[in-house]
Amino acid sequence: MADAINRRDFLKAAAIAAGPAVIAARGANEKINIGWIGVGTRGYAGLDWLHTASPDDVRITAICDTYQGYIARAKDRMQTIWGSAPAAYRDYRDLLADKNVDAVFIMTPEHLHHEMTIAALKAGKHVYIEKPLAHTIEEGFDIVHAAEKSGKVVQVGTQNRSSTLYQKAKELVEKGQIGEVHFVRAFWYRNSLPNDPAWRYAIPPEATPQNTDWGRFLGPAPKRPWSAERYFQWRLYWDYSGGISTDLLVHQTDIVNYMLNKTVPKSCVASGGIYRWTDQNDDRDVPDTFSAIYEYPGNFHINYSCYFGNDHYGYGEQLCGNEGTIEVMNRQDLYFTPEVFRGKAPDNIKSRQPIHLNGKNDFNESDGAINHFRNFIQSVLGHEKPIAPPLVGQQAAISGHMATLSFKNQKKVVWDEAANKYHFA
Numbered sequence: 224m225a226d227a228i229n230r231r232d233f234l235k236a237a238a239i240a241a242g243p244a245v246i247a248a249r250g251a252n253e254k255i256n257i258g259w260i261g262v263g264t265r266g267y268a269g270l271d272w273l274h275t276a277s278p279d280d281v282r283i284t285a286i287c288d289t290y291q292g293y294i295a296r297a298k299d300r301m302q303t304i305w306g307s308a309p310a311a312y313r314d315y316r317d318l319l320a321d322k323n324v325d326a327v328f329i330m331t332p333e334h335l336h337h338e339m340t341i342a343a344l345k346a347g348k349h350v351y352i353e354k355p356l357a358h359t360i361e362e363g364f365d366i367v368h369a370a371e372k373s374g375k376v377v378q379v380g381t382q383n384r385s386s387t388l389y390q391k392a393k394e395l396v397e398k399g400q401i402g403e404v405h406f407v408r409a410f411w412y413r414n415s416l417p418n419d420p421a422w423r424y425a426i427p428p429e430a431t432p433q434n435t436d437w438g439r440f441l442g443p444a445p446k447r448p449w450s451a452e453r454y455f456q457w458r459l460y461w462d463y464s465g466g467i468s469t470d471l472l473v474h475q476t477d478i479v480n481y482m483l484n485k486t487v488p489k490s491c492v493a494s495g496g497i498y499r500w501t502d503q504n505d506d507r508d509v510p511d512t513f514s515a516i517y518e519y520p521g522n523f524h525i526n527y528s529c530y531f532g533n534d535h536y537g538y539g540e541q542l543c544g545n546e547g548t549i550e551v552m553n554r555q556d557l558y559f560t561p562e563v564f565r566g567k568a569p570d571n572i573k574s575r576q577p578i579h580l581n582g583k584n585d586f587n588e589s590d591g592a593i594n595h596f597r598n599f600i601q602s603v604l605g606h607e608k609p610i611a612p613p614l615v616g617q618q619a620a621i622s623g624h625m626a627t628l629s630f631k632n633q634k635k636v637v638w639d640e641a642a643n644k645y646h647f648a
């Protein structure tokens with residue numbers, strides 16, 4: 224329960240240890256056995272990334288998915304990349320009961336994160352759980368609490384923290400390159416053709432209620448008749464997703480928290496709607512146009528926006544310091560630009576040279592995901608600590624949930640630090 228969590232601990236910034244390591248008395252040649260729950264878009268790509276991240280330390284002994292087509296695809300990929308044939312399960316509880324599994328990667332839709340993570344911890348597994356940590360604030364605290372009690376390693380999939388580009392940005396902020404920072408602008412803009420509506424991913428033509436196991440997909444969500452759209456395009460429906468808030472925004476509030484040592488906002492006002500994808504046959508719930516304004520303790524403000532009808536400005540976080548700006552754009556480029564104060568900049572600011580770093584050219588890296596996987600495995604081995612433990616994942620998720628609550632209720636949401644709870648203003 225939320226109240227059981229010590230308030231000071233909760234507010235502590237990013238680098239929170241998940242406890243000492245873990246795989247006890249492992250022989251030098253023994254590998255960590257991985258069970259993989261969810262081999263859809265992210266989970267399927269992850270099978271390759273883990274091979275790049277830690278080929279010598281792990282093997283994937285089991286996979287689980289409710290859609291048989293994705294199980295078959297993942298088995299093929301496993302043979303190609305890993306040269307092995309994992310056990311395949313339809314029910315994740317059977318995978319958790321497998322003694323040949325030490326740690327799990329959970330890459331299923333948001334509404335299933337809570338029950339799967341809690342069950343995995345109960346079964347004594349270490350857990351990599353994709354973002355957002357959970358579907359509600361209360362579920363997220365449950366996970367934080369269960370992880371603390373378990374002593375297992377838990378990493379949340381907010382991988383930007385493991386990107387060298389963002390680590391460099393944090394270093395620049397901490398050495399005072401942009402002075403005080405009270406204002407951040409963050410955004411994610413996308414576009415697609417009229418015949419390719421946002422988040423309407425392709426539905427495999429052979430999918431049926433039987434070969435997708437509709438009941439297990441629904442899990443704790445409200446019962447309803449089979450819908451291939453809901454199964455394969457779950458991001459569009461409130462029952463399974465917070466939409467932009469928890470799918471996209473959490474990455475960006477998380478990385479701002481990381482770069483600037485922030486935790487949870489003190490308030491949020493969000494606004495938007497379904498303005499672009501308005502076809503009457505499109506039954507989506509979640510907005511395609513969204514803004515959220517956050518106030519944080521310590522005179523700090525985030526201005527966030529997301530739109531699915533124009534991608535000219537792309538993706539970015541702009542840290543607007545009193546002495547300069549750091550922008551991380553499209554998770555590829557970092558720019559530092561000093562303030563010029565209309566030609567009256569003092570010498571100590573004027574002397575700061577503009578910087579442009581490119582993730583690929585300067586760090587040989589395009590995404591933090593592989594480093595993030597590696598950090599998880601190294602933590603299970605006891606050599607590192609997770610850079611995105613559950614509390615950090617929960618802090619990011621809270622900002623997402625506050626935005627959804629504000630949008631749905633058309634009210635300002637206030638975070639009560641003492642009670643670890645929200646209320647409406």
Ligand SMILES: NC(=O)c1ccc[n+]([C@@H]2O[C@H](COP(=O)([O-])OP(=O)(O)OC[C@H]3O[C@@H](n4cnc5c(N)ncnc54)[C@H](O)[C@@H]3O)[C@@H](O)[C@H]2O)c1
Pocket residue numbers: 260261262263264265266287288289290293313315330331332333335353354355380381382439440441442454455470
């Ligand atoms: N960190 C990132 O940058 C990033 C990027 C994309 C997605 N994600 C996250 O990854 C997760 C999965 O997203 P996705 O885009 O891969 O979705 P997806 O729909 O492509 O994949 C989800 C998979 O879960 C399976 N599944 C559904 N119910 C199941 C159940 N009860 N048991 C086992 N398997 C079940 C589905 O069959 C599917 O294969 C989400 O939490 C999402 O937010 C993170």
